Amino acid sequence: MPKSTKRVPVGTPVLFFRYADVRSPPYAALVAECNATGVCRLNVFPSGGGEYESMSSVYHVNDPRLKGNRELAMTYGGWDYHSWFRPPEDDPSNLPEEVVQKIVDLASENPSIKTVAKKVRSAGVTESQVAAVFLAYEIEEKETADT
Secondary structure: OEEEEEEOOOOEEEEEEEEHHHOOOOOEEEEEOOOOOOEEEEEOOOOOOOOOOEEEEEEEEHHHHOOHHHHHHHHHOOOEEEEOOOOOOOOHHHHHHHEEEEHHHHHHHHHOOOHHHHHHHHHHOOOOHHHHHHHOOOOOOOOOOOO
């Protein structure tokens, strides 16, 4: 999956595109809820002001599931980050999917941020990135002799 299709924190400002067409005028939106694959519920604000509209099941505009299914795009639209806002460096969405999966797998064996960070350090992953994966995937850290 593209790196932009991970869990997005609640309150993140994004752009909403009707029909997932990035050539159309975007609407301002805030993430109200988002799952681990980047499918979000957005509060979308009308360009002229007024009450927001809650949009469910909105995929990132680059999500291959959206690209391969025009009906999804027509029904739910798509979201993207604003050009001035990108996830922070330690955001798990900046890591390749296989690295995130390795962190999740290692955490299932030993849920210690320090221990997992030592095992993935050679891949260029920082301890703060490991901690962010624990947070994003709701992995409860256990105290070990390493921590």
